[in-house]
Amino acid sequence: MDDVKAVVRPRSVQDVVALVRHARATRLPLYPVSTGMNWGYGGSNPVRPGCTVVDLSAMDRIRNAADITPRHPVALIEPGVTQAQLHRHLQAQAPTLAFNVTGSAASTSVLGNALDRGVGYAGPRVDDVFALEVVLGTGDVIRTGFRRLGETSPLAQSHPHGLGPIPDGLFFQGNFGIVTSACFRLMRKRPVEMALSIGLHDEARLGDLLDGLIDLKRDGLLSSVAHVGNAARARATLRAGLTQYLQQRCALAGAALEQGVDSALAVVAGSPWTGLVGLSGDRAQVRSALSEVRRRLRGMAQVRTFSHGFMTLASGVADRLRGLPWVRPYAAGLAAALPLQSLALGTPTDIAFDNLFWLYGQQGLPAADYERSRCGVLFISPALPMDGRFVQQFVSELQQIADRHGHTLFITLNVETAHSLVGVINLLFDRDDPSATRRAHDCAHALHIHVQACGLEVYRARTDQMQAVITRSPEHWSLMRRLKDAWDPDGVIAPGRYSAVEGGS
Numbered sequence: 001m002d003d004v005k006a007v008v009r010p011r012s013v014q015d016v017v018a019l020v021r022h023a024r025a026t027r028l029p030l031y032p033v034s035t036g037m038n039w040g041y042g043g044s045n046p047v048r049p050g051c052t053v054v055d056l057s058a059m060d061r062i063r064n065a066a067d068i069t070p071r072h073p074v075a076l077i078e079p080g081v082t083q084a085q086l087h088r089h090l091q092a093q094a095p096t097l098a099f100n101v102t103g104s105a106a107s108t109s110v111l112g113n114a115l116d117r118g119v120g121y122a123g124p125r126v127d128d129v130f131a132l133e134v135v136l137g138t139g140d141v142i143r144t145g146f147r148r149l150g151e152t153s154p155l156a157q158s159h160p161h162g163l164g165p166i167p168d169g170l171f172f173q174g175n176f177g178i179v180t181s182a183c184f185r186l187m188r189k190r191p192v193e194m195a196l197s198i199g200l201h202d203e204a205r206l207g208d209l210l211d212g213l214i215d216l217k218r219d220g221l222l223s224s225v226a227h228v229g230n231a232a233r234a235r236a237t238l239r240a241g242l243t244q245y246l247q248q249r250c251a252l253a254g255a256a257l258e259q260g261v262d263s264a265l266a267v268v269a270g271s272p273w274t275g276l277v278g279l280s281g282d283r284a285q286v287r288s289a290l291s292e293v294r295r296r297l298r299g300m301a302q303v304r305t306f307s308h309g310f311m312t313l314a315s316g317v318a319d320r321l322r323g324l325p326w327v328r329p330y331a332a333g334l335a336a337a338l339p340l341q342s343l344a345l346g347t348p349t350d351i352a353f354d355n356l357f358w359l360y361g362q363q364g365l366p367a368a369d370y371e372r373s374r375c376g377v378l379f380i381s382p383a384l385p386m387d388g389r390f391v392q393q394f395v396s397e398l399q400q401i402a403d404r405h406g407h408t409l410f411i412t413l414n415v416e417t418a419h420s421l422v423g424v425i426n427l428l429f430d431r432d433d434p435s436a437t438r439r440a441h442d443c444a445h446a447l448h449i450h451v452q453a454c455g456l457e458v459y460r461a462r463t464d465q466m467q468a469v470i471t472r473s474p475e476h477w478s479l480m481r482r483l484k485d486a487w488d489p490d491g492v493i494a495p496g497r498y499s500a501v502e503g504g505s
C-alpha cells in the first residue's frame with residue numbers, strides 16, 4: 001500500500017461521520033474497506049494514490065445478536081463481522097440457521113464481500129443484503145428500506161424494498177458512501193442437503209452441460225450455484241489434500257507419492273470439466289430433483305451424490321482399507337474432498353488458501369497473511385450470456401490467449417441464478433518473481449481486452465482494471481458521476497472505484 005496516506009480504524013458510525021467531514025474539509029479522500037481482503041481484485045489498495053484507508057474491521061457487532069431466531073432469520077451486521085464470527089454465533093444461538101458462505105477466508109467480511117458483489121455457494125451476496133445504513137460523502141447518515149422508519153419499527157428488518165425508489169444498488173460497487181451496517185438474510189437449513197459432483201465425459205459437450213445446468217436452475221431444481229471447473233481448477237483444488245493424506249496416512253514419498261497423487265486425481269478429477277451443485281429440501285423434494293438431474297444429464301456426464309453423512313462414513317471406511325492399493329485413491333480423494341464439502345454446506349474455512357499456499361511451498365501460512373505470501377492471484381471475472389455454445393467458444397478463445405502467454409487458466413463457470421452466468425478465471429503467479437508478475441498482468445490485460453472485444457464486460461473489476469472499464473463506456477460513467485455529485489460532492493469516497501474521477505475519464 002505504497003500510495004496510501006494513512007490507515008484509520010473507526011469504531012462507530014459517529015467516528016465514520018467525523019472522518020468524512022474531515023475529508024471534506026481537507027479534500028483528502030478516503031478508501032473504505034471492511035476487512036480489506038479483496039485478494040485477486042486489488043486487496044485494500046485504493047485505485048488512486050493519496051487516500052486514507054478506512055479500515056472498518058473494528059466495527060464488528062451483530063447488532064441484533066439476541067433477536068436472531070428461525071422465525072427472524074436476519075442478522076443486522078456491521079462491516080467488521082466476519083464469516084467465522086457469524087457462523088460461530090449461529091452455531092451457538094440458532095443452529096438451524098445458516099448463511100451464504102463464500103470460498104474465501106473465514107476471516108473475510110460478510111458485508112465487504114457483498115458490497116463488491118461477491119458470490120457465495122448459494123448465489124450472489126447482493127441478493128442477501130438490504131436496509132443499509134450509510135454515511136454519505138456529504139456526512140449525512142441514511143438508512144434504506146424501512147429502516148428509515150427507525151430501528152424500532154416492526155418493519156425495520158423486513159420488507160427489503162421499502163417504499164419508493166430503491167437507492168441500495170448505489171452502494172454495491174459504488175462509491176457514494178461508507179456502509180456502516182445492513183440487514184443480511186439467513187437461510188433455514190433443510191432436512192436433506194446434498195452435493196452432486198458432475199463429471200463431463202467429452203470436453204466438446206461443455207456447452208450442452210452448461211445449457212442443461214441453466215435449465216435445471218431455471219426450473220428451480222438446484223439449490224446452490226452450479227460451479228463448473230476445468231481440469232486445472234479441479235486438480236489445483238484437490239492436489240494439496242491428496243498429497244497430505246498420502247504422505248501422512250500412507251507414508252508415501254518421492255516418486256511413489258507423485259504416482260499416488262496422479263492416480264487419485266485420475267479417479268476423483270479425471271473429467272475435462274467437473275460440475276458441483278447442491279440440492280436441498282425434504283427427502284421427497286431432493287429425491288425427485290436428483291432423478292431429474294440424472295435424467296437430463298444422462299449420457300453427457302457422470303453424476304455422483306455426496307451427503308455429508310455418507311462422505312464421513314465412506315471416508316472412515318476407505319481410510320481403514322487404505323492399505324489396499326485400489327482403495328487408496330478413493331481414501332485420499334474422500335479425505336481431500338471432505339473439507340470442501342463442509343464449505344459448500346455452509347461452514348466457512350481457509351481451505352482455498354491452504355491449497356493455494358501449498359502450490360507455492362508455503363503450507364501452514366494463515367490465510368490472513370495472504371499479502372505476505374508468494375502467491376499472486378489475478379481474477380478475470382466476465383459476465384456471460386446464458387448460452388452454452390457461446391460460452392464454450394469464448395472459453396476456448398481465452399485459453400488460446402493464455403497459451404500464447406504461457407499461462408494456465410484456472411476456470412470456473414458459475415450458473416449463479418436463473419438469470420446469470422459468470423466466469424471466475426484465476427491467473428496464478430509467483431509474486432517474488434518480477435518477470436512472472438509482469439507476464440501475468442500482461443496476460444490478464446490481454447484476456448480483458450478479449451472480453452470487451454466479444455461485447456462482454458467483467459461483473460467485478462480489479463482496481464487495476466478500472467481505467468479500461470471506464471474508458472469502454474464514458475457516457476455511462478459520466479452519468480454516474482452526476483449522481484455522485486449529489487451524494488459525494490467533493491469526491492472524497494473511493495475516487496476512481498467504479499467511477500470516473502473528477503475532471504478525468
Ligand SMILES: Cc1cc2nc3c(=O)[nH]c(=O)nc-3n(C[C@H](O)[C@H](O)[C@H](O)COP(=O)(O)OP(=O)(O)OC[C@H]3O[C@@H](n4cnc5c(N)ncnc54)[C@H](O)[C@@H]3O)c2cc1C
Pocket residue numbers: 032033034035036037038039040043044056079102103104105108109110111112113115116117118119120177178179180352353356377494497
Ligand atoms: C483463494 C481465494 C478464494 C476466493 N473466493 C471467493 C469467493 O468464493 N467468492 C467471492 O466473492 N470472492 C472470493 N475471493 C475474493 C475475496 O477474497 C473475497 O471477495 C473477500 O470476501 C473480499 O474481501 P473482504 O470481505 O475483506 O472485503 P473488503 O476488501 O473489505 O471489501 C471489498 C470492497 O468493497 C468495498 N467496500 C468494502 N466495505 C465497504 C463499506 N463498508 N462501505 C463502502 N464500500 C465498501 C471496497 O471497494 C472494498 O475494496 C477469493 C479470493 C481468493 C484469493
